[in-house]
Amino acid sequence: MKRRAGASEKKEAKKQKLLEELGESWLPYLTPRDAEFHQLWKTSYSKLLLRKADKIPQELHHIVQEAFLILQKHNCFFQDLVRIKEKDFLTPVSRILIGNPGCTYKYLNTRLFTVPWPMEDYEIKYCHPELFTACKALIKLNDYLNIEAVQALQEPNLSGTKETEDTAVTDREQDFSNFIKGSLLEDQSSLYTPRNDCTSLKYRTSYNLTLLNYMDPLQMPYLKQEPYFGMGNMAVSWHHDENLVERSTVAVYSYSCEGSASDKVNEQDVEGRDPADWHVGLKIAWDIKTPGLAIPLHPGDCYFMLDDLNMTHQHCVLAGFQPRFSSTHRVAECSTGTLEYIFGQCEVALQNLQVDSDSAALSLKSLEVQVVKEVEGIHNETSLVLGEVGKGERTMEQRNEIISCFLPLLTERQELRKEWTARCQCQLAMSLPEEQKPKCHPLWKDDDPSMPLPYDLEEVIANLQTLLE
Numbered sequence: 001m002k003r004r005a006g007a008s009e010k011k012e013a014k015k016q017k018l019l020e021e022l023g024e025s026w027l028p029y030l031t032p033r034d035a036e037f038h039q040l041w042k043t044s045y046s047k048l049l050l051r052k053a054d055k056i057p058q059e060l061h062h063i064v065q066e067a068f069l070i071l072q073k074h075n076c077f078f079q080d081l082v083r084i085k086e087k088d089f090l091t092p093v094s095r096i097l098i099g100n101p102g103c104t105y106k107y108l109n110t111r112l113f114t115v116p117w118p119m120e121d122y123e124i125k126y127c128h129p130e131l132f133t134a135c136k137a138l139i140k141l142n143d144y145l146n147i148e149a150v151q152a153l154q155e156p157n158l159s160g161t162k163e164t165e166d167t168a169v170t171d172r173e174q175d176f177s178n179f180i181k182g183s184l185l186e187d188q189s190s191l192y193t194p195r196n197d198c199t200s201l202k203y204r205t206s207y208n209l210t211l212l213n214y215m216d217p218l219q220m221p222y223l224k225q226e227p228y229f230g231m232g233n234m235a236v237s238w239h240h241d242e243n244l245v246e247r248s249t250v251a252v253y254s255y256s257c258e259g260s261a262s263d264k265v266n267e268q269d270v271e272g273r274d275p276a277d278w279h280v281g282l283k284i285a286w287d288i289k290t291p292g293l294a295i296p297l298h299p300g301d302c303y304f305m306l307d308d309l310n311m312t313h314q315h316c317v318l319a320g321f322q323p324r325f326s327s328t329h330r331v332a333e334c335s336t337g338t339l340e341y342i343f344g345q346c347e348v349a350l351q352n353l354q355v356d357s358d359s360a361a362l363s364l365k366s367l368e369v370q371v372v373k374e375v376e377g378i379h380n381e382t383s384l385v386l387g388e389v390g391k392g393e394r395t396m397e398q399r400n401e402i403i404s405c406f407l408p409l410l411t412e413r414q415e416l417r418k419e420w421t422a423r424c425q426c427q428l429a430m431s432l433p434e435e436q437k438p439k440c441h442p443l444w445k446d447d448d449p450s451m452p453l454p455y456d457l458e459e460v461i462a463n464l465q466t467l468l469e
């Protein structure tokens with residue numbers, strides 16, 4: 001908890017310092033209408049690659065855009081309740097997470113669980129056949145983006161301006177059915193990639209999920225204004241994407257619904273970016289010397305943040321006039337964020353538990369400090385530890401050593417519970433439809449003998465602190 005708060009405070013301090021330096025002025029930024037645009041892209045943003053819609057197979061466009069509409073039709077997009085600087089917010093963008101079965105993705109103190117897309121060796125049931133069709137289309141898009149990212153990373157010079165200058169990519173203009181047959185992701189012998197193979201191109205591009213977004217700007221009563229460059233309305237503020245494998249690529253398919261010609265603003269009347277078009281904005285993190293970029297996103301365009309771009313730069317999404325869908329494919333760090341991992345941790349904790357064959361009483365096999373730390377980190381056996389500590393069989397030194405390792409874990413647990421309770425009871429949470437409200441699971445009743453400790457741990461913590469005095 002303290003570690004996360006410290007990082008947040010440092011980030012906020014940097015932001016305030018930057019805004020103070022700017023005063024009433026704006027930082028410069030370039031769009032394709034500026035003569036220096038391509039040169040700036042090549043020198044300062046070369047790891048941002050744009051793939052224009054006409055370079056992507058038309059069949060893929062068709063099935064992906066149809067998938068967006070299916071998910072919208074079945075009311076699958078929801079605003080997330082996130083936490084920023086100790087305050088709760090509903091995201092202006094509505095989202096759904098789709099990906100490998102059991103994977104999760106965490107951002108802004110909110111963890112999302114995947115709706116699984118169809119994969120071999122997994123029996124997945126969908127409540128409607130159209131949802132199967134949509135998820136199948138998105139894993140095909142995932143395959144395509146994986147191949148494109150691998151090829152881009154293999155190029156000797158990463159230059160995002162290639163596509164904007166319409167350089168031919170004949171080796172990539174392949175028949176859609178052929179590329180699916182040769183997909184790198186057909187080799188799915190390991191669902192979760194090992195953490196120690198960070199140099200592998202496949203490892204850094206094997207997207208295990210996609211975070212889908214939808215927003216209609218005209219339905220939003222208020223959108224934040226971009227604060228540094230004066231770029232206009234933001235759908236998503238400046239950020240680095242979180243919870244990703246280090247140096248992994250992020251790939252984004254963008255689809256803004258077609259509007260009428262009258263929706264377009266006369267370019268001669270516009271300074272900077274055209275507010276009618278959706279854009280991705282980029283800047284070097286905390287740099288006020290290098291101009292930013294605002295790159296227009298037309299229906300069906302894709303862009304890739306390659307290698308370490310997501311670490312060294314920040315990006316935002318600038319709203320246009322039309323509703324927009326996007327599919328943002330990521331290599332999420334799931335080593336501790338899958339159902340498989342959670343079940344494994346439960347097994348580890350239970351290995352320290354033993355049951356008396358006659359009385360069925362529960363006891364612990366070991367109270368070694370390292371074992372207690374591991375088990376309490378998993379949070380399974382709390383009341384048994386306290387029971388053992390209370391016995392007179394241990395010296396004061398042994399008792400204090402166990403309490404000293406146990407107390408910080410218990411204190412952190414209490415802080416997390418208080419934060420979650422506050423989030424469940426905040427005004428925004430209570431205003432959500434019943435099926436979307438955050439809830440405490442499992443349902444905790446302090447008089448339930450199966451519960452190891454009361455939900456509120458203040459008294460328990462106070463008693464342990466007294467024993468140490």
